[in-house]
Amino acid sequence: MSRKYGAALTVACVAVAAMGLSACGDGGKKRPRATATGMPERRLGTLTAKEIADKALHELAAASSMHITMTTASAAEQEGMTVDLAVDVKGNCAGKVSSGSGAADVIKQGNDIWVRPDQSWLRTHVGADGMEKFTDLYLHGTTTSPWLKPIAASCDFHRLQDVGRGYAPFDVLTVKGEPIRIKDMEVVPITDRRARNAVYVAAEGKPYPVRIVHEGRDSYEMTFTDWDRPVPSATPPTAQTVDVNKVAEFAHWPSDGDEPDLLV
Numbered sequence: 001m002s003r004k005y006g007a008a009l010t011v012a013c014v015a016v017a018a019m020g021l022s023a024c025g026d027g028g029k030k031r032p033r034a035t036a037t038g039m040p041e042r043r044l045g046t047l048t049a050k051e052i053a054d055k056a057l058h059e060l061a062a063a064s065s066m067h068i069t070m071t072t073a074s075a076a077e078q079e080g081m082t083v084d085l086a087v088d089v090k091g092n093c094a095g096k097v098s099s100g101s102g103a104a105d106v107i108k109q110g111n112d113i114w115v116r117p118d119q120s121w122l123r124t125h126v127g128a129d130g131m132e133k134f135t136d137l138y139l140h141g142t143t144t145s146p147w148l149k150p151i152a153a154s155c156d157f158h159r160l161q162d163v164g165r166g167y168a169p170f171d172v173l174t175v176k177g178e179p180i181r182i183k184d185m186e187v188v189p190i191t192d193r194r195a196r197n198a199v200y201v202a203a204e205g206k207p208y209p210v211r212i213v214h215e216g217r218d219s220y221e222m223t224f225t226d227w228d229r230p231v232p233s234a235t236p237p238t239a240q241t242v243d244v245n246k247v248a249e250f251a252h253w254p255s256d257g258d259e260p261d262l263l264v
Helices: 003-018 049-062 119-125 127-134 149-154 157-165 244-251
Strands: 065-074 081-088 093-099 102-109 112-117 138-142 180-182 185-191 197-202 209-214 218-225 241-243
Touching: 049 185, 049 197, 049 209, 102 119, 102 149, 112 119, 112 149, 119 127, 127 244, 138 244, 185 209, 241 244
Parallel strands: 138 241
Antiparallel strands: 065 081, 065 218, 081 093, 093 102, 102 112, 112 138, 180 185, 185 197, 197 209, 209 218
């Protein structure tokens, strides 16, 4: 869950940055609700691809929370990854992450983190005895835990924003397509000339980016929903948790937190 999980969420910002949408949050500060270009509000049908991208950037940067559903695939690796996560600018998150070796429910509220791995992950990283001992329990720790710290970084909008800033945006979305529907929502696609990168922008209401797609050796598809809705705040009861340090001691994980590479 550490390197690969963090990388998967980092891809979201890198993808946005590379397509000219250079921020994944705004450090917790809301931007004015004026349009990014300062021009009067117009329906997307009258705007250019660049103008639509600017509007989508504005809504993405102004959001206080969102739900990200993402799938990744790599030509260099046999297994892809799926992320289904609600995140907010306070660093809270809740959802599920899965890859070829297992899956886990993830919750972060403030400095506390809970991770509930499935049996497949437990069998791989804790062994058969550990699987029986820790099945259905949440591994609990804080942002200082060497094994859970990567999750905190991946749920942090500030970090995601910094990742986005580290990549110089460039204008590749120059082709505007005809409106289509995604999940009963009308969207306008804007793509590069090779149609390898695409952003689907809501044509009704606020012009949120609804979906981002990249096709290539490392392909991904991200869908954004539940804009500005609170991240679920429910946390597991103590009876359903176990200290992550106890699991680490049981499984003899190195104290530097380098292993296990959670959810790999």
